[in-house]
Amino acid sequence: MTITKDGIVSSILDFVETIVVSLAIFFVIYIFIAQPHQVNGHSMDPTMQTGEYLLTEKISYRLREPERGEIIVFKAPASACIGSGCDFIKRIIALPGETVKIVDGKFYVNGQALDESTYLAGTTITQPGAYTADEREITLGTDQYFVSGDNRANSADSRYWGPISKNAIIGRAFVSYWPFAKMGLIEHANAN
DSSP states (O other): OOOOHHHHHHHHHHHHHHHHHHHHHHHHIIIIIEEEEEOOSSTTTTTSOTTOEEEEEOSHHHHSOOOTTOEEEEEOOGGGOSSSOOEEEEEEEEOTTOEEEEETTEEEETTEEOOOTTTSOTTOOOOOOSSSGGGOOEEOOTTEEEEEOSSGGGOOSHHHHOOEEGGGEEEEEEEEEESGGGOEEOOOOOOO
């Protein structure tokens, strides 16, 4: 077997072409379809634990509006992040145009107590934050969402820094892939 200069150059070009195509496919998937995230912190305990890895899918909200009870990943408000920014994971509590307030340790949306029994323990008390103090009723704008962590005692969320805008939403938490014991589709509650 004889190795020629043209053969070596052709092999190198094939290798470079494979790398470039692979990177292009990766970036298209990362930008438009799905993005990996790691849960850091305890704001979503027990639903999601720190160290858990998940994929955030970015297609759903191009086809439909986010829904109450869904777990989303979004760009955190500047006041909630140190440095160049970070992503948060929380559950949607209230939708655009709705009113939300906290009364007697519960969220009220449009004057009705929110049933969160599918994802919160019955003993969970939702304390108000600076933004929701004194049973303040907040009316969300046309592209605003009110979000909260499932671990209400240990979550920096809309109770403290207000609603998030739709353009801050990266996508919907879709599948957990690490640790293996938690591997599977992420269930989204239909909170009413």
